[in-house]
Amino acid sequence: AQTVTQSQPEMSVQEAETVTLSCTYDTSENNYYLFWYKQPPSRQMILVIRQEAYKQQNATENRFSVNFQKAAKSFSLKISDSQLGDTAMYFCASSASASKIIFGSGTRLSIRP
Amino acid sequence: EPEVTQTPSHQVTQMGQEVILRCVPISNHLYFYWYRQILGQKVEFLVSFYNNEISEKSEIFDDQFSVERPDGSNFTLKIRSTKLEDSAMYFCASSESRANQETQYFGPGTRLLVL
Numbered sequence: 001a002q003t004v005t006q007s008q009p010e011m012s013v014q015e016a017e018t019v020t021l022s023c024t025y026d027t028s029e030n031n032y033y034l035f036w037y038k039q040p041p042s043r044q045m046i047l048v049i050r051q052e053a054y055k056q057q058n059a060t061e062n063r064f065s066v067n068f069q070k071a072a073k074s075f076s077l078k079i080s081d082s083q084l085g086d087t088a089m090y091f092c093a094s095s096a097s098a099s100k101i102i103f104g105s106g107t108r109l110s111i112r113p
Numbered sequence: 114e115p116e117v118t119q120t121p122s123h124q125v126t127q128m129g130q131e132v133i134l135r136c137v138p139i140s141n142h143l144y145f146y147w148y149r150q151i152l153g154q155k156v157e158f159l160v161s162f163y164n165n166e167i168s169e170k171s172e173i174f175d176d177q178f179s180v181e182r183p184d185g186s187n188f189t190l191k192i193r194s195t196k197l198e199d200s201a202m203y204f205c206a207s208s209e210s211r212a213n214q215e216t217q218y219f220g221p222g223t224r225l226l227v228l
Binding site for chain 1 (some may be wrong): 130146150154155156157159169171192202204206216217218219220221222224
């Protein structure tokens with residue numbers, strides 16, 4: 001069975017600071033994907049970044065990057081130069097088959113002006 | 114950019130009534146999914162659908178739920194007799210293929226309130 005754990009229910013940082021959201025996961029699969037989704041107050045689920053488990057290189061998307069530690073089953077999200085629009089709920093998620101995505105409980109991130 | 118759409122955005126219904134939530138997946142996608150998110154909780158998988166049949170379902174997806182692809186574009190979730198605990202945000206998602214575990218793209222959701 002897959003599990004995803006986010007141990008930080010809430011975080012708050014000042015605008016322009018860098019923030020790191022933590023995530024650990026567990027899976028018995030060899031091939032899997034990891035994701036970070038953003039859910040703003042509108043509650044739409046927006047894909048932020050994804051990482052293929054077989055790739056050693058950490059994924060980056062502009063100000064967003066991940067630190068993927070496969071042996072430790074850790075997948076943290078770093079947001080650089082944080083902006084007010086980054087305020088949202090962030091969900092870490094994994095998929096070991098194309099049939100479903102397993103989500104963590106989320107981290108509520110607030111960016112203070 | 115293609116996107117998944119869902120209608121209605123909000124629905125209020127009485128307990129025991131049937132509701133149908135509609136989704137239009139991205140046009141070249143072949144795999145379709147429904148998820149739900151009870152307020153304040155994590156997003157939970159309900160069901161996946163491929164080639165006109167269910168490929169996987171969770172224990173949440175009991176006999177009160179059904180899915181259908183009635184035509185070439187729509188993908189629906191029906192709840193036959195709604196309960197108070199069905200109140201949630203329902204997300205539809207689609208992915209292009211199963212090979213290489215293609216990313217699922219989510220719609221904006223339907224907020225269902227059962228009174």
